[in-house]
Structure formats: C-alpha cells, structure tokens
Amino acid sequence: MITDLHTVPGFVFNGFSAGLKKNNQLDLAIIHAEKPCAAAAAFTRNLVVAEPVKVCKKQMEDGLIQTVVINSKNANACTGELGKQAVYDEIKRTSSIFHVAEKDVFIASTGVIGRPFPITQVLNGITLAANGLENTEKSSDATARAIMTTDTKPKGASFTFSLGEQTIHIGGIAKGSGMIHPNMGTMLSFIITDLNIKPEVLKVALNKAVDRSFNMISIDGDTSTNDTVLVMANGKAANDLIDSTSHQHYAKVEEELTRICIDLGQTIVDDGEGITKMITFEVKGLPEEEDCRKIIRTLSTSLLVKTAFFGKDPNWGRLFAAAGRAGVNFDPDKVDLFMGQNDELCLLKTGQPEELDEALADEILSKRDVKVKFDFNQGKAHAIGWGSDLSYDYVKINAEYTT
C-alpha cells in the first residue's frame, strides 16, 4: 500500500473512477491543499508536448498551486484545439468544485496520444470527487493507483528530515514504466511537503534534483509528450522561510529533494516494462559532470548492453564500446571498469581486459541489482544513473500495446 502522501499534513487527496479505464478501475486523481502552495514543476523536453503541459507551463508562472487533477488512460496529446479547450474546461470545473482560483489549478494527463479527450467523463469525475478527498492511507494508495498506465504497481516514497528544530515531512507518488529516459519519459511525479520555502527557490532546487534523478533514469530511451514533476510546499512546518539559495538550510533542502526524486525515480526503473535487472551506472574520472552523464545515458540506452545484462553476461566489450561512441573525448588506455556493489569485479584495468573471475561474475549477475562503475582516471567529475536490462517481455509488452 502506497501510504506516502498520508504522511504530509495539510493536504487531502484521493483516486476515483471516471469511467476512462474499463471495469471501474481508478483513472482520476486529485491532490488538494488547504491553501495555495509554493510550487515548482519540471516538464518534458520533447518538442511535441501534450495540451495540459502547454497550459500548465503558464499556470506555473506565479509559483502557486492549490489543486492538482490527473487522469490516466488518455494523454490529451496531439488533440489540437479541442484538447486545449478541454484543459481549460477542467481548470474551470476544478476551480468551481473546490473553491480555488483558476490560476492555482494544475492539470496532468497520461495514456494514449492522439485520441479525442473524454472531457465529459473527466468533468463528471471532478464533480463527483467533490466530497471524496481525505488524508488517509487508503486515499493515498488510491491516488497513486489512479495515475497508473502500464505500471504493474503503484509507486511512492516518503521520509522526514530536520531543518534546525523543525521536522519536515515530504512524500510523493510517481508513474511511468515504458518510455523512461533522460529528459523524463512518460513519467509523472507529484511531491507534497510541509516545507516553508519561496516558489523561486523551490524551482532552483527542483531543477537540480530532477537533473540528478529523473533525468538520469532510462528504460528504453524514449521521452514522452506529457512528462511532469510537480512539487507543492504548503509551509505548514513553520521552518524559517527558505527565501534564497544562500539561506543556511537551502543546501539541505536541495539534498533532500534530490533524495526523494531519486527514490521515486528508482521505483519507476524497478517497475520498468519486463525488466529483470536494475543497473546502477557510476561514472567518474572525467573533467566534466555532463560528460559523465553523457556516458551513462549511452550505456543505459545501449541495446547490446541491455541484452547482455538480461543474458547475465559480464560483457565489458559492449560497455567499453558504448562508452566510446558517447561523443565524449577520453583516452581509452586509462580506463578502469568494475562490476559489483563494492567494485569487487575488475573487468578492465588501464583499458586492457583482466582475467575474468567467472564464479564472481556469475554471483554478481545473478542478483537483480547490479552496479557498473567506470573510472576514466582523467578528471574529477562524477555522476550516477539508473537503467535496466532488455527482456523478451519488454518487446512483448510494447509490440502489443495499442496506439
């Protein structure tokens, strides 16, 4: 049960059935705050974007959001003027049902693209939800389930941390399994917290956090039209207002926001379509962090690397060759490559293969969690990312999923 939203005071939420999915499955989620919250969002970098993304970029301008409406099953993308009008209709209905300003409403959609948006059902759903919001374990779980598409399970993360004498609560939910990639593939995440922070500072922290978490996960290299991460902070914790990035507590906030984004990102990779392995890629020893990230993105999207992990093959050749085509300049003769949580299996030393300890390789590769570490030994930058293998089931799920 995903009880993570329940841990944060000052919010109510629930998941509903608006009749978009078959058999009365949950398909509409609403998260509502007692009062407008400081909010920040990160959106897909795809040029082809869904209508709610276009509209909500504007909704974010004043950095305040009070009510979020999310539907699954239909992405409201490539739906033209009718699709855009539907988003405004959703905003209007939400505003009148929950008594919030239109400018403080946020809309997100996920599902198939290019199909007419079922606006009547969604509007009816919003109306029916009027008295259904609460802050319970059950409503938290229903909210997480209502945003699922091909996900096999709902996803959430939460924890508390201290700022001076105050305890801060933070909790979030996420969805997404196919199309997950740097730049955020069909991926939605909603994070709520009682932190007291200015919107513009929250935005800086979220961008840093997303770059090191959601933008460093990959299942299949595709990014979607709808990807969105939203964080809402209601200030109820009454910590000293974080009003700039030079505030004494800012670094801690950025760190904890990054942590929850990594936690949520990992739940997405872990539920990747048809995966049998969850791979952590660590790259160090290059001059620039962006170069480390480029190498990770090439590794984590290489089909040959992914199928090698599915086949439990310690194929350093595919890893090394993928690094070599990442568009990053390095000296191959300085490269070390390791596998295992503690780098216990050395595969390459200064660019040359080590004799393979097959028993140790078998042991490492028979686990679900595998770590790969490149040390280029030619700089001080460092990055981490997460990926998965590629299995028969990935092909099956994606060959059979209908447009």
Next chain:
Amino acid sequence: MITDLHTVPGFVFNGFSAGLKKNNQLDLAIIHAEKPCAAAAAFTRNLVVAEPVKVCKKQMEDGLIQTVVINSKNANACTGELGKQAVYDEIKRTSSIFHVAEKDVFIASTGVIGRPFPITQVLNGITLAANGLENTEKSSDATARAIMTTDTKPKGASFTFSLGEQTIHIGGIAKGSGMIHPNMGTMLSFIITDLNIKPEVLKVALNKAVDRSFNMISIDGDTSTNDTVLVMANGKAANDLIDSTSHQHYAKVEEELTRICIDLGQTIVDDGEGITKMITFEVKGLPEEEDCRKIIRTLSTSLLVKTAFFGKDPNWGRLFAAAGRAGVNFDPDKVDLFMGQNDELCLLKTGQPEELDEALADEILSKRDVKVKFDFNQGKAHAIGWGSDLSYDYVKINAEYTT
C-alpha cells in the same frame, strides 16, 4: 551464392579456414589485386578502436592497397601491445607470401573483443592461402562467407555502369548484423572496381557515399570498434583518369559508389538480428540535411518505434514523439506523416491525427518492407535511412552471444 566479386577483372580472392571458427568453417578472407590499387577507407568513429583499425589508418596514407586480409571470430580489439604486434606480423607475412609491399597491405578483423588474438593460426592461414586465390564465382562466395560472424547469410552487390564509352565493373561484399548504426556498427565492407581514379578523389567520393548509406542504417544503435569500408580501384577499365571532383565524370562516380554502398547497407539491415521488418525512413521539409538525418537516426533507434513495427502497429504517436526528442527544432503543427511505399496512408496532417484506415494500415504493415515518410513542410532538405523492427529473436540472439 555471392558471385559479386567475380564480376570485376584484375582481382583474385578466396575464403579459407584458419581454424579460428569451429568445424573448419571459413574464417579468413584474402582479396588481392594484380597491382597496387587506388584505395580509400572509412573507419568507425568509436573512440575505442581495434588494433587493425589503428594500424590501417596509417597504411592508407599513400592511398594505395594491393592485398587485403580479413579474419572473423576475433576482433583484435582491446588486445593491447600484443594485438598491435599481431597486425604488423600479419602485414609482414602477407607481404612475403604475396610479394607485395608492406605499405600496400590492409588488415581487418571482426568478432569478439578483448580475447588474445590467435596470431599463429592466422599467420599459418595466410601462408596456406598462397596458391588458393582465384577469380571465380566459388571463390567470391567463399570470400563473402569467411567474413561472417552472427550474419545468417553472406552479402554482396554488384553492377556495371558506363563512363563515356567505357563499362565500369564494381562489386562488393559486406558483413554485419548486430551493432549496426550510423557511424557504422560492426560492419565490414570491401568494394572492388576496375575504375581509373586518383586515390584522393576516390576518398572524397567514398566519404559522400558512406554518409548516405552505411551511416544511415541502424539495427540497434550500437557502433563497434572495428567498422571499416574499403574500396579498391585498379584502373583496368581504362576510362579517362578521374583526377579531381570537377572531372566531367566525377558526379556519376559518386552516384554509383553511393548506389553500391546503399545496396550493401541494405543487405546488412535485411539480415539484422531477428528482424521481421525492413523500414525505409524518408524525412523532408527541414532547412538542413543534417537535421533530416538526426530525425531518421532517432526514429530508427527508438525502441518504442521498433517494437511498434514488430507489433504491426501504425503507431504515429511513437514516431512523432521520437521526432520531437531528436534535438531538431521544428514546428509540430506543420508536420505530415505517411506510411506505405507511395505515401498512401496519411497518419498526421499538420500535426493532427487523421482518421485511421485500419484495413490499409494492416495491408501496409503485414509486408516485410515498410516506408515511413515525414514531411515537416518547413524547409527544402531531404534524407533517407534504413532501419528494422525489434523482435523477441533480437533479444534472444544478443542475450546469448558470449563475450
């Protein structure tokens, strides 16, 4: 039977078994010209390159090659000083056995990387080949077979064309199925012709040809450490020497060289690991040709696009979303998208989905050859590329192939 080399006068060749592969399979190929030929080569752009590639970049400096030795089974990559020494040993032995200058020898290898190179067997193979070269249909076929790795069939192409009153013969062989991608994945191709041309002009023509052929095919997005395309022209056709790119016949030569590279490239895609569909991507209507190519490379390597074709799904949403993340700037509201050899199925018109003709879509997608065309309607550039679908068998072949 691959008889394509047989069509070109002035060359002898054959495939041999040097004992690298099991069961006396062919694993060593030699192509030898009567005299040093004008030659040009294009190599992998991977930073991690095999030893023969390092050495042969230098061998190409004077633009003359007479004898080529290619082995399969072992790529001689990540093999360090011993690997490099092996290449020099191969050159020496070839020089003494075939009475050619060391500087006119070209070596290529393909197979697994990071394994000690079986130099003794290869040298014995070269010696044994001394009296085995001939220009026959049988020796052409054996040459094409000896360079295969996971290929399911040997690959070749040939034709003649006219330059003024002369008939020019051109024929080539190729190998490669996994790891095929722009920048040339584990892909070898050797082209011979009786054309009379200066090496430096041949080099310009080959680069143009490779950019529009081998660099525009993709099976899995990975590039290898060993990729090489070599063309040798012995001048026997006695056409007026093509001595500059402004020669009256240069344009025709570039066109025909591009044609044979496309023919050979298509045989590689067609034999892609586990493919059931061969997809031609045409992109037009952007300001720059390189932008058209970027879009094609993103489309042809998208897992979601590839699995959709395997599932026979006319999934314009995945195609459109892949185009949107290609890193090319365009206005989504101007985009048209078609499927079918004659663009008979319109999927998107000015960025909006058309009503789907399911019967027509079924008919188009049940064929092995499928064409996809994007018209961005915002420029005059144009490009074509080739890709494949992604099947269960791709995963199986690559999960089980051992390092």
